Each structure stands twice: as C-alpha cells, then as structure tokens.
Amino acid sequence: MHVTRLSLTDFRSYPAVEIELVPGATALVGPNGQGKTNLVEAVGYVAALSSHRVATDAPLIRLGCRRAVVRAGVSRAGRQILVELEIVSGAANRARVNRAPVPRTRDVLGLLRTVSFAPEDLTLVKGDPDGRRRFLDDLLVARAPRFAGVRSDYERVLKQRNTLLKSIKQGKGDIRTLDVWDDQLAAVGAELLAGRRYLVHLLAPYVTEAYREVAGGQGDALIEYRGSLGPEILADPRPGRDALRAHLLEAMARRRPVELERQVSLVGPHRDDLVLQLGPFPAKGFASHGESWSYALALRLGSYQLLRADIGPDGDGEPVLILDDVFAELDSGRRDRLAALVKDAEQVLVTAAVPEDVPEVLSGDRIRVGQGEALRVDR
Amino acid sequence: MYEGVVQDLIDELGRLPGVGPKSAQRIAFHLLQADPTDIRRLVEVLVEVTEKVRFCSLCGNVSAQELCRICSDARRDPSVLCVVEEPKDVVAIEKTREFRGRYHVLGGAISPIEGIGPDDLRVKELVTRLASDDVTEIILATDPNLEGEATATYLARLLKPMGLRVTRLASGLPVGGDLEYADELTLGRAFEGRRLLDV
Numbered sequence: 162m163h164v165t166r167l168s169l170t171d172f173r174s175y176p177a178v179e180i181e182l183v184p185g186a187t188a189l190v191g192p193n194g195q196g197k198t199n200l201v202e203a204v205g206y207v208a209a210l211s212s213h214r215v216a217t218d219a220p221l222i223r224l225g226c227r228r229a230v231v232r233a234g235v236s237r238a239g240r241q242i243l244v245e246l247e248i249v250s251g252a253a254n255r256a257r258v259n260r261a262p263v264p265r266t267r268d269v270l271g272l273l274r275t276v277s278f279a280p281e282d283l284t285l286v287k288g289d290p291d292g293r294r295r296f297l298d299d300l301l302v303a304r305a306p307r308f309a310g311v312r313s314d315y316e317r318v319l320k321q322r323n324t325l326l327k328s329i330k331q332g333k334g335d336i337r338t339l340d341v342w343d344d345q346l347a348a349v350g351a352e353l354l355a356g357r358r359y360l361v362h363l364l365a366p367y368v369t370e371a372y373r374e375v376a377g378g379q380g381d382a383l384i385e386y387r388g389s390l391g392p393e394i395l396a397d398p399r400p401g402r403d404a405l406r407a408h409l410l411e412a413m414a415r416r417r418p419v420e421l422e423r424q425v426s427l428v429g430p431h432r433d434d435l436v437l438q439l440g441p442f443p444a445k446g447f448a449s450h451g452e453s454w455s456y457a458l459a460l461r462l463g464s465y466q467l468l469r470a471d472i473g474p475d476g477d478g479e480p481v482l483i484l485d486d487v488f489a490e491l492d493s494g495r496r497d498r499l500a501a502l503v504k505d506a507e508q509v510l511v512t513a514a515v516p517e518d519v520p521e522v523l524s525g526d527r528i529r530v531g532q533g534e535a536l537r538v539d540r
Numbered sequence: 541m542y543e544g545v546v547q548d549l550i551d552e553l554g555r556l557p558g559v560g561p562k563s564a565q566r567i568a569f570h571l572l573q574a575d576p577t578d579i580r581r582l583v584e585v586l587v588e589v590t591e592k593v594r595f596c597s598l599c600g601n602v603s604a605q606e607l608c609r610i611c612s613d614a615r616r617d618p619s620v621l622c623v624v625e626e627p628k629d630v631v632a633i634e635k636t637r638e639f640r641g642r643y644h645v646l647g648g649a650i651s652p653i654e655g656i657g658p659d660d661l662r663v664k665e666l667v668t669r670l671a672s673d674d675v676t677e678i679i680l681a682t683d684p685n686l687e688g689e690a691t692a693t694y695l696a697r698l699l700k701p702m703g704l705r706v707t708r709l710a711s712g713l714p715v716g717g718d719l720e721y722a723d724e725l726t727l728g729r730a731f732e733g734r735r736l737l738d739v
Binding site: 338 | 725
C-alpha cells in the first residue's frame with residue numbers, strides 16, 4: 162500500500178498544507194524545526210491513531226485552534242481509500258472513511274499500516290521494558306486492530322486494581338472485591354499475553370534475519386518474550402487463553418500478600434519484557450553503540466517484513482516505511498545497508514535536514530519543507 | 541465573564557452533566573428571553589422534584605411514594621429480580637415489555653478509581669431483600685463494561701451460595717443491524733454466546 166495524498170489543517174505547525182505522494186522513495190528535506198517530522202507524524206497518526214512523539218493528542222492541534230484535520234489518500238490492493246480524521250481538543254475525535262462517518266474512530270485502525278524508524282528507537286535496546294512492551298503492543302494492533310480494545314481494557318483494569326490495592330492499605334477499600342478484579346485482570350491479561358507471545362514467535366525469525374543483514378553478517382540476534390508467569394508456561398508459542406488465565410489467577414493468589422503490602426499489581430503482561438539477546442549476551446548492557454543501533458533497526462525491519470508477509474483480510478499488508486531523521490545517526494556501513502534493504506519497498510518516506518543525509522539509492526521524489534510549506538522539487 | 545447573577549446561572553448550568561460552558565451560555569440566554577410563566581413552571585418543577593421525589597425503600601428506583609409503582613404492583617412476578625445500576629436502566633428494560641419481575645437498583649457499579657465499593661452500592665439491601673422475599677432467580681443486568689462485569693461477578697459470588705439461580709444478560713449482536721458493522725469484541729461475544737436453533 163502507499164499514501165497518495167496527505168492534507169493537514171491546523172495540525173502541529175501547519176495552518177494548511179497538502180502534498181501528493183508517489184510510490185517509491187520520497188525525501189522530505191528542510192532545516193530542523195520546519196515541520197518535516199510533523200508531516201510523517203501525521204501519516205503515522207492515520208495508521209495508529211496516536212503519535213509516538215506524545216502521549217496525548219493535544220500537542221497535535223495547532224496552538225490556539227480547537228481542532229486539527231488530517232486527510233490521507235491510501236492506495237491499497239488496487240483500492241483508493243480516503244481516511245479523514247478530526248482531532249478535537251477536549252472531545253471525542255471523529256473519523257470518516259471514503260466520506261462516510263465511521264461509528265468508532267477505532268474502526269480506522271488497520272486501513273493504513275506504517276513502520277517508523279526514529280532516533281528514539283535506540284531506547285528500544287538501551288531503555289526500560291515499557292518501551293519494548295509498547296513496541297510489541299503497537300505491532301499487535303497494526304496486525305490485528307481488535308487488540309486496541311484489549312490493550313485499553315487492560316490498562317483500565319490495571320488502574321482499577323492498583324487503586325483498590327492502595328485504598329485497601331489505607332483501610333478504605335473492600336478486600337472482598339479484589340477477587341473480582343483478579344478475574345478481570347486474568348481474563349483481559351490472558352488475551353493480551355497470548356497475543357504478544359504468538360507475535361514474538363512470528364517476529365523472531367524476521368528480526369534474526371534483519372540483524373544479520375544490517376550488521377553485515379555478524380552476530381545472532383534472538384528475541385524472546387519473558388513474562389511474570391515463568392518460561393515453562395510461555396514455552397508454547399500459542400498458549401491457550403484459558404490456561405493463561407488460570408496461571409495468572411494462581412500467580413496473583415500466590416503474590417497477594419506482597420501486592421497488598423506494595424500496593425501495586427505484580428502479575429500480568431504489564432510486568433513482562435521482550436528480551437533482546439545478542440549471541441549469549443543480553444543486548445542491553447553488552448551491545449556496543451553500533452550493535453545497539455543494528456538491533457533497533459532490525460526490530461523495525463523485522464516488523465516491516467512480518468506485516469508485509471501478513472496479507473490480512475483487506476489484501477496488501479505491505480506497510481509504508483517512515484525513516485524519520487535516522488540516517489544522520491548511523492555510520493556509513495549501516496546507512497548503506499539500511500538504504501539497500503528498504504529501497505525496494507512500495508513506499509519509503511525519508512526526512513533529513515540536509516540532502517546529503519539521504520542515501521543515493523533513496524533519492525527518488527524530493528519535497529522541500531520550510532516556512533509552513535511543502536513543495537515538490539523538480540529534478 | 542457576565543455580570544453577577546447571569547454568570548452565576550451559567551456556572552450552575554455548566555455543572556450539569558453533558559453541559560459544557562458554551563451550552564450553559566446558550567441555555568442561560570434562552571432562559572433570559574423565555575416567557576416568564578414558562579420559567580416559573582420550570583422553577584416549580586425543580587422545587588417539586590427535590591421535595592417530593594424519593595427513592596423506593598425496597599428497590600431504590602425513583603418514586604413518588606414510599607414504594608415505587610413496580611414494587612407495589614401485585615401483578616409483577618415476585619420470584620424474579622433484575623439487578624441494574626441506575627434508575628434509567630429500569631426504564632430501558634421496562635420499554636421492552638418483556639420482563640414481568642421486579643428490580644433492584646444498585647446506584648452504580650464497583651469502581652475503585654471513583655472510590656465506589658460494594659458498601660457504597662445497595663448491596664446490603666439486596667441481601668436483606670433476598671432473605672425475606674420469595675426470589676428464586678436473580679438476573680444481573682449491569683452494564684457490559686469492565687466495571688459492570690466486575691459488579692456482576694461480585695454479586696454472582698455473593699449470591700450463588702444462597703441457592704439462587706443467578707443469570708447474566710447475554711452480550712451479542714444488535715438486532716436489526718448488519719453483522720459487518722459489529723466490532724470484533726461484540727462479534728466475539730456473540731460467538732461465545734451462540735445458541736442451538738430449535739427447528
């Protein structure tokens with residue numbers, strides 16, 4: 162699939178901007194702070210209904226405005242889809258697909274797929290587990306949009322249960338109701354856990370392969386899901402939901418005294434991690450800066466290959482690749498290998514401050530970004 | 541900001557559920573321009589409501605008397621009790637004309653975030669009621685969301701040992717709609733709750 166047109170109104174720094182996009186590589190070039198990233202961020206927003214740069218939608222709306230509008234034309238399996246999103250401050254967002262309103266904004270998820278590479282990706286390797294959990298959950302939603310609901314339900318159950326644990330400690334909460342929140346956490350948690358476990362099983366070979374390619378044939382990267390339930394329970398790549406639910410309940414019962422003491426939920430997918438192994442060592446702490454970058458790129462490239470291979474019910478699963486300011490971060494070897502690996506993708510959007518940061522093999526279409534405008538450069 | 545009492549009116553209206561500052565302003569100016577007799581009528585109704593309306597001592601529904609219309613109706617089946625969160629749920633179920641039993645209004649759902657536990661709901665009244673009434677079946681009709689499910693689970697665990705038949709309203713496809721428009725969660729529930737067709 163590819164994006165054919167992007168039009169923004171009051172989104173980030175743009176009062177109004179419209180660009181036509183073509184298949185193949187497009188470089189968006191302009192000085193820092195001129196809004197290159199805002200353009201690709203909008204594309205990512207249409208795919209995920211959230212931005213990786215911010216936790217809430219408010220910063221996406223241009224200062225002093227009440228709403229932002231993002232319109233994207235998508236060409237997928239020979240079909241033209243027009244997705245329109247209205248991001249409203251202090252109210253529910255609205256969405257239309259091919260001019261018809263959809264009942265829930267969430268119904269837009271899955272129409273456009275993107276995989277974004279950004280300088281912050283290094284924290285996937287070097288940072289805390291929550292970044293890796295978010296990486297997995299985002300990919301889970303991209304593959305199967307119904308997980309967006311599972312994910313938000315899980316967050317809500319967790320918040321309810323943690324609040325209850327705190328109020329029990331303060332003598333206000335009712336300990337008899339803890340059982341029912343255990344049930345809810347186990348039910349929703351088992352679904353999320355089963356989804357993540359199977360995803361990692363599917364993703365692992367792609368990441369291993371991608372690492373070898375990016376790192377120039379050196380090192381064995383192996384990703385593994387590590388959960389609070391223990392390796393023997395998660396050994397099965399497709400664990401049954403009922404079994405996971407029973408295990409979660411059992412683990413919660415066992416750890417209840419500690420949970421009551423510490424007033425937080427200690428069992429469940431929110432405590433899990435995606436372990437990144439490099440040969441016999443964990444990448445975190447052992448990998449060099451260059452190796453860490455290779456690993457971060459391999460996670461994104463692996464995601465790209467996984468989505469591409471998963472055609473899905475709508476046909477054409479190939480995501481749009483977004484490379485936001487990454488080439489400037491890489492040494493020349495990784496830069497060339499990454500460019501060679503993505504050059505044949507259906508659509509690649511590259512942002513860079515200077516034209517020299519765009520590898521030669523990706524010098525297709527060029528759009529100059531500056532002063533609130535985005536103009537195609539004839540070359 | 542408007543002067544004195546006009547701003548007070550806007551502020552008060554703005555505290556109502558579903559009324560934002562813009563709507564509050566619109567309603568305020570509508571009231572200022574309306575016929576004084578209409579306004580007097582509105583004021584009277586508001587006063588009457590606060591003075592006269594109370595909650596049924598048995599089921600907790602809004603009522604003008606000690607017992608509400610449904611609880612005092614001898615034709616209603618005393619053996620089936622439908623447990624709901626809010627009085628407006630009673631109205632919704634009554635519209636179906638399907639249910640001939642009685643109700644019990646909890647006054648909300650268990651939600652630790654909002655500081656609501658079983659003691660803040662009319663659970664104790666429910667248990668007392670079951671001890672004396674001839675109820676044989678309890679239908680749990682709390683909302684099909686996380687808090688409603690948690691409340692239903694809590695009540696089921698509490699009431700099952702009393703030897704009652706405890707049922708939960710089914711979740712599934714909306715009638716008259718298209719299957720293709722159902723969200724995945726609802727469709728999944730509909731699969732779980734599928735039934736045998738008698739032909």
